[in-house]
Amino acid sequence: MNPQAIIDGxxxxxxxxxxxxxxxxxxxxxxxxxxxxxxxxxxxxxLSLSLMGLIGGLLAELGVRLAPFSFTLxxxxxxxxxxxxxxxxxxALDKLLFGRLRARGADAIIIVMAxxxxxxxxxxxxxxxxxxxxxxxxxxxxxxxxxxxxLRATPDQLLVIGMTFVLVAVLHLIVTHxxxxxxxxxxxxxxxxxGVYGIDVAQIVRLTWIxxxxxxxxxxxxxxxxxxxxxxMGFDLLLPLFAAAILGGIGSIPGAMIGGLIIGLAEAFAVxxxxxxxxxxxxxxxxxxxxxxxxxxxxxxxxx
Amino acid sequence: xxxxxxxxxxxxxxxxxxxxxxxVVNEMSLQMGRGEILGIIGPNGAGKTTLFNLLAGAIxxxxxxxxLDGQDLSGKGPEARIGAGLARTFQIPRPFARMTVxxxxxxxxxxxxxxxxxxALLAPARSAAQExxxxxxxxxxxxxxxxSHLEDQPAAVLSGGQRKLLELARAxxxxxxxxxxxxxxxxxxPALLDLIIDRISTVNAQxxxxxxxxxxxxxxxRLCPRVIVMAAGKPLAEGRPEDVSxxxxxxxxxxxxxxx
Amino acid sequence: MExxxxxxxxxxIAMTYAIICLGLNVQWGQTGLFNVGIAGFxxxxxxxxxxxxxxxxxxxxxxFGLPIAAGWAGAMLGGAVLSLAVGLLTLRxxxxxxxxxxxxxxxxxxxxxxxxxxxxxxxxxxxxxxxPFAGFQGNAFAFNLANLAVTCAVVLALYLLLExxxxxxxxxxxxxxxxxxxxxxxxxxxxxxxxxxxxALGGAIMALAGAVQAHFIGxxxxxxxxxxxxxxxxxxxxxxxxxxxxxxxxxxxxxxxxWALSGALIAEVFPADQQARAxxxxxxxxxxxxxxxxLWRPQGILPxxxxxxxxxxxxHKDQ
Numbered sequence: 001m002n003p004q005a006i007i008d009g010x011x012x013x014x015x016x017x018x019x020x021x022x023x024x025x026x027x028x029x030x031x032x033x034x035x036x037x038x039x040x041x042x043x044x045x046x047l048s049l050s051l052m053g054l055i056g057g058l059l060a061e062l063g064v065r066l067a068p069f070s071f072t073l074x075x076x077x078x079x080x081x082x083x084x085x086x087x088x089x090x091x092a093l094d095k096l097l098f099g100r101l102r103a104r105g106a107d108a109i110i111i112v113m114a115x116x117x118x119x120x121x122x123x124x125x126x127x128x129x130x131x132x133x134x135x136x137x138x139x140x141x142x143x144x145x146x147x148x149x150x151l152r153a154t155p156d157q158l159l160v161i162g163m164t165f166v167l168v169a170v171l172h173l174i175v176t177h178x179x180x181x182x183x184x185x186x187x188x189x190x191x192x193x194x195g196v197y198g199i200d201v202a203q204i205v206r207l208t209w210i211x212x213x214x215x216x217x218x219x220x221x222x223x224x225x226x227x228x229x230x231x232x233m234g235f236d237l238l239l240p241l242f243a244a245a246i247l248g249g250i251g252s253i254p255g256a257m258i259g260g261l262i263i264g265l266a267e268a269f270a271v272x273x274x275x276x277x278x279x280x281x282x283x284x285x286x287x288x289x290x291x292x293x294x295x296x297x298x299x300x301x302x303x304x
Numbered sequence: 305x306x307x308x309x310x311x312x313x314x315x316x317x318x319x320x321x322x323x324x325x326x327x328v329v330n331e332m333s334l335q336m337g338r339g340e341i342l343g344i345i346g347p348n349g350a351g352k353t354t355l356f357n358l359l360a361g362a363i364x365x366x367x368x369x370x371x372l373d374g375q376d377l378s379g380k381g382p383e384a385r386i387g388a389g390l391a392r393t394f395q396i397p398r399p400f401a402r403m404t405v406x407x408x409x410x411x412x413x414x415x416x417x418x419x420x421x422x423x424a425l426l427a428p429a430r431s432a433a434q435e436x437x438x439x440x441x442x443x444x445x446x447x448x449x450x451x452s453h454l455e456d457q458p459a460a461v462l463s464g465g466q467r468k469l470l471e472l473a474r475a476x477x478x479x480x481x482x483x484x485x486x487x488x489x490x491x492x493x494p495a496l497l498d499l500i501i502d503r504i505s506t507v508n509a510q511x512x513x514x515x516x517x518x519x520x521x522x523x524x525x526r527l528c529p530r531v532i533v534m535a536a537g538k539p540l541a542e543g544r545p546e547d548v549s550x551x552x553x554x555x556x557x558x559x560x561x562x563x564x
Numbered sequence: 565m566e567x568x569x570x571x572x573x574x575x576x577i578a579m580t581y582a583i584i585c586l587g588l589n590v591q592w593g594q595t596g597l598f599n600v601g602i603a604g605f606x607x608x609x610x611x612x613x614x615x616x617x618x619x620x621x622x623x624x625x626x627x628f629g630l631p632i633a634a635g636w637a638g639a640m641l642g643g644a645v646l647s648l649a650v651g652l653l654t655l656r657x658x659x660x661x662x663x664x665x666x667x668x669x670x671x672x673x674x675x676x677x678x679x680x681x682x683x684x685x686x687x688x689x690x691x692x693x694x695x696p697f698a699g700f701q702g703n704a705f706a707f708n709l710a711n712l713a714v715t716c717a718v719v720l721a722l723y724l725l726l727e728x729x730x731x732x733x734x735x736x737x738x739x740x741x742x743x744x745x746x747x748x749x750x751x752x753x754x755x756x757x758x759x760x761x762x763x764a765l766g767g768a769i770m771a772l773a774g775a776v777q778a779h780f781i782g783x784x785x786x787x788x789x790x791x792x793x794x795x796x797x798x799x800x801x802x803x804x805x806x807x808x809x810x811x812x813x814x815x816x817x818x819x820x821x822x823w824a825l826s827g828a829l830i831a832e833v834f835p836a837d838q839q840a841r842a843x844x845x846x847x848x849x850x851x852x853x854x855x856x857x858x859l860w861r862p863q864g865i866l867p868x869x870x871x872x873x874x875x876x877x878x879x880h881k882d883q
Contacts, residue, residue, distance in 0.1 A: 120795045386750065
């Protein structure tokens with residue numbers, strides 16, 4: 001077996017894990033499986049791409065490549081703006097659609113259905129604006145450097161893996177050690193009671209979207225940087241995202257990340273045996289196994 | 305297992321249930337004879353509702369054994385108990401609000417073959433014949449609880465007391481040997497209370513045993529020759545209602561249970 | 565004449581969607597089960613029927629040349645078995661898990677359609693799926709009309725069957741479970757088993773729709789069973805009125821009409837190289853419509869009617 005699968009798996013797993021964080025948070029705090037989450041990844045990538053073009057056009061001096069990486073300073077700047085816009089998109093969707101349904105006391109499954117409809121609309125809108133042709137953050141070619149043990153990776157790939165770990169660690173510390181994080185846990189345990197204890201539930205809902213959409217945007221940019229940007233990229237990631245969130249245990253940030261890495265690695269190793277055309281089936285098989293053997297996930301509470 | 309006397313209907317032994325380390329029903333045993341009517345009273349927090357739910361199968365036992373007519377029900381869920389002859393009502397009635405009063409009662413029929421997808425599709429004649437028989441019986445029961453005039457109405461229109469009567473009719477539809485009644489007098493207007501007491505007593509006269517959990521002492525005194533006073537998850541006293549209500553220890557637990 | 569032939573063709577396709585909608589209505593409208601993998605169940609039915617009925621082919625397994633009716637029956641059986649498996653796996657958990665798992669089923673089946681070439685013909689699909697009334701094929705109008713009649717007959721038969729079930733003791737018990745699961749359990753009903761039955765029935769009907777469609781078109785390929793189809797069917801049921809079998813049929817015809825007309829409009833208005841792009845606007849419109857209906861008229865055009873069991877008869881006052 002080719003050891004390079006470890007690197008491939010870690011890279012794919014980083015994207016899946018970061019994306020699954022938002023999914024697991026909306027699931028545990030807003031209590032619905034959000035099918036638009038994949039489209040936040042795609043929108044994040046496209047919004048960042050557009051901003052990068054804008055910044056690059058306005059400030060030509062930023063057009064110097066940030067060696068050893070493949071991109072210029074315009075990309076990190078654009079990502080900051082992209083995160084802001086993706087968060088705005090999520091908040092707007094909550095205000096116009098999900099929030100209204102919640103306020104009406106609609107069944108969780110109606111909200112899931114609305115998210116399914118919104119997901120189709122958002123994805124097709126991307127296809128209309130940007131066409132189905134793939135787009136790229138950079139056309140620069142990078143040479144994969146040997147890391148020893150027969151492993152090779154490009155600087156971009158190492159950056160993505162490193163950044164993912166830093167982001168998840170920081171996020172986990174914030175959520176476990178701050179008043180905000182305690183409030184989030186309280187809302188996910190019992191929203192009615194949390195409100196009684198003076199927790200501003202609306203604030204927590206906003207925070208959930210901010211973290212979720214922010215991470216989704218970063219994950220989308222990472223996938224776009226290492227592979228390509230397509231309107232369907234988020235939709236194609238949706239099943240791995242759900243599988244990672246459920247495997248990790250709904251509500252657990254480290255769980256989502258570890259779930260993502262397991263799925264990324266499983267895909268990378270499995271495609272060597274069954275062929276790349278079956279990649280998308282791997283997360284389905286894992287999902288079914290988790291539902292059969294440990295439906296609460298690795299880090300979830302039983303009976304949840 | 306020792307031989308049950310022929311008159312023994314319900315034999316519940318050493319039932320135990322704890323929630324989060326707090327023992328609510330504590331090794332409680334209970335026997336009922338065929339056709340008996342038994343009242344269970346006690347202050348709030350004595351464990352009456354939990355005992356009721358254990359008997360009805362709504363919550364699983366921690367320990368103990370429930371035998372009805374020689375049949376062990378201990379590990380069985382609520383849907384298995386009614387078929388074995390143990391029906392229940394709810395403290396806050398749960399009618400199927402958007403279904404008609406008649407349909408509510410008919411839903412309780414046991415062994416209707418048309419309730420399975422295949423027999424509904426493949427043996428419509430048999431299920432239709434059963435439906436006609438069930439409808440006739442459901443109508444008799446509605447007559448019995450004075451709800452006939454409302455049979456085509458959705459159950460949502462019924463008053464609190466009427467809902468209790470509907471639940472009694474539903475329970476009877478299942479042809480049980482024992483009915484568990486959870487506070488049948490709670491939230492019932494006094495005009496209907498007499499009717500409910502009378503109907504429970506008639507049901508019992510037909511040979512159906514009744515176990516009654518109730519706060520309303522008037523109802524207990526009129527219906528139950530024997531009551532069990534529960535306190536702290538186990539029986540404290542047992543006997544005729546007028547006797548136990550005079551006992552000093554019973555008065556004491558009731559006073560302790562009073563707020564303030 | 566050509567227009568009439570097209571109308572018959574259009575209505576036949578709309579009626580195959582009506583069949584899917586009726587299946588979804590059993591699962592969602594009557595039972596409250598959210599299936600996001602409709603395309604997978606429909607595709608499964610289409611492929612099973614195609615494999616059973618096509619003439620033998622050298623390049624793949626199958627091609628048993630069985631009669632079309634056998635294909636339909638095989639499709640329904642396959643749809644029911646798959647639904648039972650999915651139901652057993654997820655129905656004891658929160659409702660969203662069913663949604664996620666059915667979504668996954670559709671993705672996985674799409675891969676099988678694409679990649680299991682020896683079984684499904686791969687990306688190019690299978691041709692020579694036998695068509696009913698193939699003898700009329702020379703006359704487009706007669707051919708389309710005959711097929712329309714068959715498809716309408718299937719819709720009508722399903723409609724009558726489902727209405728019969730709705731008024732049977734089975735339908736009553738299903739309503740009881742949906743209204744109050746705890747009370748239904750106390751009356752001896754088994755909610756898990758009833759849901760499973762309803763889910764399997766719906767899945768079988770969806771698979772039948774796939775078979776009917778495959779035999780009408782005479783050709784089957786993975787591209788027919790994209791998530792788009794799932795989405796269209798949901799829009800149809802929600803627009804028409806979930807819980808109402810007539811609403812399901814009405815919604816299918818209406819949304820399919822909107823779809824076909826807007827497609828024709830796009831073909832007129834946009835230049836050829838922009839058409840694929842403009843077609844994505846169609847999806848945006850349907851998606852927004854779905855959300856608006858959920859917000860403002862969740863019951864759809866034809867709301868659910870309270871159905872009452874049959875055989876209750878009239879009360880004989882003097883009995």
